[in-house]
Amino acid sequence: MRDDYPLYIKWRYIVEYLLEISGKFPKNVRFNLADRITNISLDVLEAIIEAVYTKKKADALNRANLNIEKIRALLQICMNKKYISIGQYEHISVEVNEAGKMLGGWVKSCKEPGI
Template sequence: MESSPIFTKTYDFMLWLVPIVGRFPKEHRFRLAARLENSLFQFQELILRAVHSSERRKNLVEADLELEKLRSYLRLAQDLKLLSFDQYESAARHTSEMGKLLGGWLKATPAAPKAADRGERPETSRGLLEQ
């Protein structure tokens, strides 16, 4: 599964982005650069967890949120002139591809059935007392 396109694209983006943010000026390195790297690493961790977890959909939704944070930080970096327009354009292309792959995976992953859909009674205080 780790050779799946989303893992490959994410890894390639990491190889490209980490050296770039490492060259941010000192005043931005410990704030914006750290957030960029953390979001990217968190995204990778969440998609890896999705493969090995029983809560696949939850991890994928969290990965989607992390990708949105990453996009926001990239835009801020470009607005602060820490990324050139070409670098920002390349980053946008990478994140767009990763987002499409993640969206496809999310659509293919069924939502967990609710207790009522499984024919179970919801766990309420009344239900617990009756047992």
């Protein structure tokens, strides 16, 4: 059932990509910044799964939205510190922005009467 949700599929790809690039961070930040990015991205995935399976979707979706903003901020830091290349940053930013738009649409649909 989860695979019926494009946002779930998109975010799973993002998590896999973030795991790949964060594994190449310098050792001095791998166990704090990289772990933080990984954990927050997994929190987003968990919130999406929760929204798929629960009737109270708004709480889970709002949590996912907040965590996506955290991911954006952390990725900007990574690019500024050159832990990721500009190309990697541009690629993942496009993916995260698309996921954010998908999430926003889902949140909006939950606010409509009868949903």
